[in-house]
Amino acid sequence: MIQGILSFSFNLNEQETGEINPEFEPIQLQFREDSEFGESNYQKMLIENDIFATYYQQITGLFGRKYEYSNIYFGTLKETPYQIISYFKQVSDGSQYLTISIFDLDDEIELFRDIITDMTDRLDGLFEKLSLAREKKQLEKITNLNIRLKNELKFAIFQVDRLSNLDNIQKVALIYNNKLRLEILDQLREFPIARERLKQKLQNINPTFNLDILLRPLSELNIIRRDWIKGERDEETGQIKNRGEYIFLIKDIMLVRTPSQSTLDSLEETKPNLYNIYKKKVDKYFAQYDPFKEPMEDKQKVASLLLNPDIYDFFLLMKNHYYPTKKIPKIFSEFAVTEVLIKNLTDLGILTQIEDKEGEEWILLLTDLKPITIFPEYLLPKIREAYKFTINYQVAKKAYDLLEVTYPEKVEF
Numbered sequence: 001m002i003q004g005i006l007s008f009s010f011n012l013n014e015q016e017t018g019e020i021n022p023e024f025e026p027i028q029l030q031f032r033e034d035s036e037f038g039e040s041n042y043q044k045m046l047i048e049n050d051i052f053a054t055y056y057q058q059i060t061g062l063f064g065r066k067y068e069y070s071n072i073y074f075g076t077l078k079e080t081p082y083q084i085i086s087y088f089k090q091v092s093d094g095s096q097y098l099t100i101s102i103f104d105l106d107d108e109i110e111l112f113r114d115i116i117t118d119m120t121d122r123l124d125g126l127f128e129k130l131s132l133a134r135e136k137k138q139l140e141k142i143t144n145l146n147i148r149l150k151n152e153l154k155f156a157i158f159q160v161d162r163l164s165n166l167d168n169i170q171k172v173a174l175i176y177n178n179k180l181r182l183e184i185l186d187q188l189r190e191f192p193i194a195r196e197r198l199k200q201k202l203q204n205i206n207p208t209f210n211l212d213i214l215l216r217p218l219s220e221l222n223i224i225r226r227d228w229i230k231g232e233r234d235e236e237t238g239q240i241k242n243r244g245e246y247i248f249l250i251k252d253i254m255l256v257r258t259p260s261q262s263t264l265d266s267l268e269e270t271k272p273n274l275y276n277i278y279k280k281k282v283d284k285y286f287a288q289y290d291p292f293k294e295p296m297e298d299k300q301k302v303a304s305l306l307l308n309p310d311i312y313d314f315f316l317l318m319k320n321h322y323y324p325t326k327k328i329p330k331i332f333s334e335f336a337v338t339e340v341l342i343k344n345l346t347d348l349g350i351l352t353q354i355e356d357k358e359g360e361e362w363i364l365l366l367t368d369l370k371p372i373t374i375f376p377e378y379l380l381p382k383i384r385e386a387y388k389f390t391i392n393y394q395v396a397k398k399a400y401d402l403l404e405v406t407y408p409e410k411v412e413f
Contacts, residue, residue: 002112002160003045003082003102004031005119005153010055010096024051024098027130028146030153032161045102050077055098058088065094068128072120074109077102083109087120095131099123101156108213111174111307112160118335119156126152159333162309168413169306171217172255172371176303180206180214182296188224188249189376191386192399195226195245215247222411223251223373225402229394242392248399250406252374255299256291257349257367262320267364274356278364281352285366302348302369310336311344315369318351322364325353373411379403 008024029039037045058073069090076083085101101116103109126148133141166174175181180202187193187201195211202209218224224247231243259282267275305311310332317331328338342363345351352366379399387396 001104001107001164002032002157003035003037003104004029004042005099005101005156006030006042006046007097007099007123007149007153008051010098024048024055027097028149028153030150030157032157045080045082046077046100047079050079051098051100053078054084054086054100055088058086058098062090065090065096066092068092070120070124072117076105081105083107085109085112085116087116087123089120089124089127091128091131093131093135095127095134097123097127099153101160106210106213107164108174108210108216111163114308115156115159115163119152122152122335123149155333155335159309163307166217168221168411169369169371170312171221172253172413173303173306174217175253176255176299177307178214180209181218184214184218184247185249185252188247189252189379191379191382191391192246192248192395194229194242195247198247221251221253221373222406222409223253224248225250225406227398227402229392229398232392232394242395246395246398248402249376249379250402251409251411252376253371254291254374255303255369255371257286257289257294258370259286260319260365260368263322263365267322271356274354274362277354277356278352281354281366285349289367298348302350305344305348305350306369309333311341314341315345315350315365318345318363318365319368322362325361325363328363371411371413375407376403 006026007028009027011023011025013021013023026039029042031037031042054073054075057075058071062069067090069088071088073086073088074084075086081104083103083105085103087099087101089097089099091097099120101112103112126145130142130145130149133145175185183202183205184198187198199211202211202214215224215226219226226245226247229242229244229246231240233239234241264275264279264282267278306315313332317329323329328342330338332338332341342351342353346353350365350367350369352364353361354364355361380403383391383396383399387393391399
């Protein structure tokens, strides 16, 4: 959960004696509505030592004060239990700004990279204008720019909050949009694996991962179980082997495309001429579509779009409606461009545009997206084979028991 986004300017405060007293001056401090922190006590969350430590991380490689420079830093605070995404900006006159987005330790902050990056793109020019207005002492302009900065930070917090409350379809997208989660699925499709062994394998891909965060959507979707294995005593050494937590796959999952039956039914009843054109397009698409042959790259692109709040809101709107191109409702944020949303979804075969006999262009859902869960029957012989070489009797038995017990369980989407 995001706690807030805090923006500072870095001032050297050079004195007549030549000494300097560097400080970070707060410009705008915005917090989640129900956060326990505010302008009067934000130092309990972000203390000065951590601000300077973050600043020094980001100015490494900076060789002067008279050119533009910016970067983004992902890290964990040392003095307080939070993660950050920090944006550093030096404008052309040498003025420096630091904008720190603060998250709880169990947040998957990579999920919010695009939102924060979009915010920083807009802050780039804003900080340049603010520095110029400060230099010329244009008080009214400074006030207006501060209001704009405040609104940018508030909007980013709003966007992060939207993306923090994922539904089950978006949790499936989390799996497909993450290389490590796909690797976990591939491992579990072979046989159950010890937590420590899984960590070793994933470290070869990304040494800074958090396994509990990676496993969270798999657990919430009821795809895996985590259980403790007592292990067995080695007769020769007397030591306990194979003890620890193991991860078991109890359902497999796929993100597939289906025809939008609600769109077909509605068009057939209300717009038969448009229905005939639309149905031909749908039939042509699905005559060539095979969910088992769809490239993983395409699935990952779709997953990425589902994790964009504006695109996902638009997709949900189109699941049960269709519109003339000129009359699409404005349900998304003020920064979303309708034409870009349509292009993104059309390029991936989710939306289609059709012109009716009167020459009016319509936007419709070409393919709906539906996660489906599958009982992993293929695991049964694999577990038997793994018992010979890789896993012990306790793990194999637990795997069979879990598959039997969880067989009737379903996941609702």
